[in-house]
Amino acid sequence: HKKDDGLIAQLLHDDSHATALSDDELISNTILLLNAGHEATVHQLGNAVYTLLLTYPLSRRNELISLLANDRTANAVVTECLRFCAPLHLFTRFAQSDITLEANVKVHRGEQIGLLLAAANRCPAKFRNPNTFDPMREDTAHLSLGAGLHFCLGAQLARLELLVALQVLFDRLPGLELASKPQYQDAWHFHGLVELPLRW
Template sequence: MSNLPDFLRIDSETRRVFLDGRNPAFYSDPNRVYALLHEHCPTFYWEEQRQWFFTGYDHVNALLRDRRFGRQILHIASREELGLPAPQPHLENFDLAERYSLLELEPPEHTRLRTLVNRAFVSRHIERLRPEIAELAEKLIDGFEKDGGTELLSSFADIIPVTMIARMIGIPDEMGPQLLAWSHAYVGMYMFKRTAEDEDAADRAAKKFADYVKDLIAERRRSPREDLLTHMIHTEHKGQYLTDDELVSTTIVLLNAGHEATVHQIGNSVRVILDGGLPPSELFRDDAATERTVEETLRICAPVHIFQRWALEDAEIDDLTFKRGDKVSLILAAANLDPKKFSDPRTFKPDRQEAPNLSFGAGIHFCIGAPLARLELNTVLPILFRRLPGMRIAKTPVVKDVYHFHGLERLDLSW
């Protein structure tokens, strides 16, 4: 195929794709590759990952909701039965922290955990945080406005999501930098071709993170407060309370998911808006316009690109047969660019009246923090562009080598 870049090979007949996920030419502009996959091979076997991947909107949307596929498999089959390797001793702390993660469980455990946490994240509760988010954004901009420029991730994007989720849980603001450091090390486990050093760093971070949360749990048991951690400790569901291990896993996943993706998305959104050339005064002219703008940035530059699912039973999808225990991957960010659903999909068009983006997933694992992330984006982006109307990109941004996340190393701006 003559129109393919030299780092990509596609065999449409066998649906085989050769692509190095750590190649900067790919992760710097994955949308270009997704467009080629939609053109030649929307469902494909990624040779380097040894797994089937789906990029079509309808397939991804359906698989996210398909109860024949789940986030875990060991609740219905043993490692021996599935031919899976034994747990690795050097990841003992990470595995323990993940054991009761909302992201990894299936019903009935998932239902119980999610029910206990969900109340704090429904839109009517989250909406009360708008003035606090706005105040924090204004204060941060006060700190760098006079400088005529800033590196936006470290001065703004890193701070707001971690501060807000930490305050909700009941963790002091000054822990923000440490939480960021633990989280960055922790999510290294989800990168393609992670190294032994990445794994050791993730395990160390999981141990320190868990120890900190355990101390916090003990403190809240002694002196309850009006925060999410106290709520999780003292709320029951059908006569059951969360165990300490469940509390640790849930707190860690809420902290990681509650800021990691939103940090990326603030940077991605600002870059897309500035590159798009549309006047910010129009994009943010009222709440409805702001919401459309935010949803379009989520569509075109999602912060999390892939979710995996286990086949819980035999199933046939797109003329492929999957057996129980097979793993498949869904590229949410590619589904958001499906030309069958979106006209001119790689163009930033906030006035679209097309399909909803899949950036927060769908089904029972739809992102519990979506209302918070949306509120943060809908609050801070209009403030940023109103306060700094002459804002422009000062240096070409570099995309982080953290695929399947998508975010910038830094975003240097001037005005």
């Protein structure tokens, strides 16, 4: 590979003392890029296709194809897929100060907190019928791509990848259906399928 071939190569070969990363920072950033850029994308696509096949069986497939044919409603499908079947269910953070949560739960500075994004995305106080896949819902704000300082840097790319993949897949294979029930992988941080057996 050439010295400037790709982002990771650029990070590895950065000779500037002002911006060069330590070995630990290089490893952490490479793992982050792999998880965010590949693992999350693969699992989001698999989860989305599985959800859409369950929600829109062949008897309702024309409804899905119509939704995906229109830019506004296709983007609504993508947003609902991100909320309903996100690939990342849990993030951890460290408390920057002592805080008291609901029910008088105390978290001390430096303690690790598990943020259950999937639970937040299905919260009945926030979403009407949270366990129903509904691309036309009005309450669309979700936490699947993070928030604030930790909002996903690749959010627009992730949305575009999912949009194009779903549009092309169901345009070319409108008769797509499950060949058998898939199995989810046993992982605490990623929610994704081991495989998605399909037929058409």
